[in-house]
Amino acid sequence: MTIQFSTKIFPHADLHSAKQLKSSLAILLGQATDCLILGYSKTHLDDFGASKPKPGLLLELDRLLGGSVTHAKDLGDLDGKQASTCLLRAEKSWVPNGVKVKRVLLVGLGDLTLSTSRNLNAYAKLARATLKNLSSTTIKNAVWFVPSFSMGHKADFLAEEVRLTIQYAGDQAYRFGVRQPAMKFKAKDKADAFAHLTFAGNDDCAQDLKAAVAQGVAMVEGMHLAKDLGNLPPNVCTPTYLGKTAQGLAKKTGLKVEVLGLKQIEALGMGSFLSVAKGSETPPQFILMRHQGGKAGEAPIVLVGKGITFDTGGISLKPGEAMDEMKYDMCGAASVIGTMYATALMKLKKNVIGVVPTCENMPSGKATRPGDIVKSMSGQTIEVLNTDAEGRLILCDALTYVERFKPKAVIDVATLTGACVIALGHVHSGLFSEDEELVSALTKAGQASLDTVWRLPLDAAYHEQLKSNFADVANIGGRPAGSVTAACFLSRFTEKYKWAHLDIAGTAWKSGAAKGSTGRPVPLLINYLLEQK
Ligand code: BES
Numbered sequence: 001m002t003i004q005f006s007t008k009i010f011p012h013a014d015l016h017s018a019k020q021l022k023s024s025l026a027i028l029l030g031q032a033t034d035c036l037i038l039g040y041s042k043t044h045l046d047d048f049g050a051s052k053p054k055p056g057l058l059l060e061l062d063r064l065l066g067g068s069v070t071h072a073k074d075l076g077d078l079d080g081k082q083a084s085t086c087l088l089r090a091e092k093s094w095v096p097n098g099v100k101v102k103r104v105l106l107v108g109l110g111d112l113t114l115s116t117s118r119n120l121n122a123y124a125k126l127a128r129a130t131l132k133n134l135s136s137t138t139i140k141n142a143v144w145f146v147p148s149f150s151m152g153h154k155a156d157f158l159a160e161e162v163r164l165t166i167q168y169a170g171d172q173a174y175r176f177g178v179r180q181p182a183m184k185f186k187a188k189d190k191a192d193a194f195a196h197l198t199f200a201g202n203d204d205c206a207q208d209l210k211a212a213v214a215q216g217v218a219m220v221e222g223m224h225l226a227k228d229l230g231n232l233p234p235n236v237c238t239p240t241y242l243g244k245t246a247q248g249l250a251k252k253t254g255l256k257v258e259v260l261g262l263k264q265i266e267a268l269g270m271g272s273f274l275s276v277a278k279g280s281e282t283p284p285q286f287i288l289m290r291h292q293g294g295k296a297g298e299a300p301i302v303l304v305g306k307g308i309t310f311d312t313g314g315i316s317l318k319p320g321e322a323m324d325e326m327k328y329d330m331c332g333a334a335s336v337i338g339t340m341y342a343t344a345l346m347k348l349k350k351n352v353i354g355v356v357p358t359c360e361n362m363p364s365g366k367a368t369r370p371g372d373i374v375k376s377m378s379g380q381t382i383e384v385l386n387t388d389a390e391g392r393l394i395l396c397d398a399l400t401y402v403e404r405f406k407p408k409a410v411i412d413v414a415t416l417t418g419a420c421v422i423a424l425g426h427v428h429s430g431l432f433s434e435d436e437e438l439v440s441a442l443t444k445a446g447q448a449s450l451d452t453v454w455r456l457p458l459d460a461a462y463h464e465q466l467k468s469n470f471a472d473v474a475n476i477g478g479r480p481a482g483s484v485t486a487a488c489f490l491s492r493f494t495e496k497y498k499w500a501h502l503d504i505a506g507t508a509w510k511s512g513a514a515k516g517s518t519g520r521p522v523p524l525l526i527n528y529l530l531e532q533k
């Protein structure tokens with residue numbers, strides 16, 4: 001961890017109650033921290049100038065800070081606008097009042113506190129601005145007084161907001177490779193000075209806060225792992241490396257991990273998966289990760305991740321431009337491994353199984369040719385018309401394999417189609433499912449983590465495009481609706497259970513100057529799992 005999180009409960013601290021305001025502020029300002037973070041609303045600013053019998057948050061703060069707030073206000077640094085920040089630095093006049101904090105960061109809530117239906121986007125903007133402010137200073141640690149950001153609204157918002165804050169702080173603190181044993185090269189970027197964030201609360205929110213912080217911390221660990229695996233070069237992050245990583249998690253947590261090699265994959269009859277792997281010198285792996293947090297007989301939720309550690313396109317070779325980015329073609333696998341890690345860390349009380357078919361897609365004398373017909377584990381024969389449509393070929397056998405778990409639901413995650421990037425850009429992941437409950441749960445989980453999805457169709461009409469003259473099904477359906485026909489292909493292997501497919505081709509990584517893994521959709525999956533009954 002390049003950043004640590006903790007909680008601290010001040011049982012009676014309440015800045016909303018006129019009675020408790022004074023003593024609460026005294027306690028908070030008496031903390032030995034580099035920075036105390038408080039949210040305030042426009043109404044607190046209105047107190048200045050008005051003759052108030054009971055001073056509000058800012059007036060009382062002003063008194064304890066020897067006029068620092070007035071000073072900032074007079075300079076125009078404090079306007080109450082949503083996501084505006086104002087950093088007050090300790091002065092001599094603070095000391096006689098028992099103030100120990102070195103700074104106070106005031107964050108404008110705008111009208112955020114007034115709306116009954118919370119807008120997580122507005123909160124996100126504010127959290128980002130706050131965290132950015134912290135990272136550009138020498139501040140090493142800070143205390144974020146959570147109740148000052150939420151005027152008594154429901155606790156589930158608090159959990160979402162705290163998790164999102166940790167998600168963003170984790171994102172900001174992420175540095176490539178620092179946790180990876182395989183990275184012998186020096187970390188390129190220096191860590192921020194900011195290394196410890198304490199979420200402070202009171203008795204009213206203590207339980208929710210502690211739970212949300214634990215969940216957020218686990219999620220960040222999972223995201224960091226997912227990002228590292230995505231960013232690692234393809235000569236390091238091979239199928240074997242993914243398998244070793246999963247086995248390493250078993251040692252660290254209670255996860256039960258099994259990694260099947262070539263012989264076992266052959267014995268299972270995964271002819272489709274093997275047709276992709278066979279062009280490569282690197283052996284394929286089939287990774288199984290189990291988290292047994294629920295009752296023994298409880299049906300598991302199964303996550304399946306596409307693990308193509310490099311996608312050259314095979315004999316249907318891709319053009320050279322930006323081909324390096326095809327090291328990210330295992331981001332589905334990375335997000336499943338990251339989610340399983342987070343699930344184990346937070347000791348989720350559910351049964352979850354992660355499954356990763358992983359191999360390279362390479363051209364060689366042994367590679368599959370366009371026109372080859374292969375037999376999937378399900379028995380269906382597939383005409384491989386384009387060896388670059390390989391993701392579906394490895395996923396279909398994994399989707400058949402997971403039938404044995406009698407799953408409650410199966411969600412596969414894959415950087416499946418370039419067409420999805422054209423359809424949805426880099427904003428939403430594509431969501432495909434015929435199960436309305438799954439659609440609604442995943443959509444909600446996406447909104448709660450700002451790791452959003454957009455539903456695309458799966459109608460029978462699109463299946464027409466997958467017809468083959470020589471086999472049960474073709475592996476491509478032409479250019480129109482490329483993401484939909486890819487999902488339709490997968491759906492043929494998922495008839496025995498409830499299933500959803502996430503196409504993360506546009507959301508798993510960023511190109512250009514900010515090139516790097518995003519860790520998506522770990523937040524979405526974690527929020528989904530947390531919400532399952
Ligand atoms: N991994 C790619 C999809 C991809 C391409 C994701 C670019 C992100 C950016 C996948 O294996 C692939 O090559 N799909 C083909 C399918 C086509 C041959 C039907 C595609 O999208 O072009």
Ligand code: MN
Binds near residue numbers: 388390
């Ligand atoms: Mn491909």
Ligand code: ZN
Binds near residue numbers: 308416
């Ligand atoms: Zn691919």
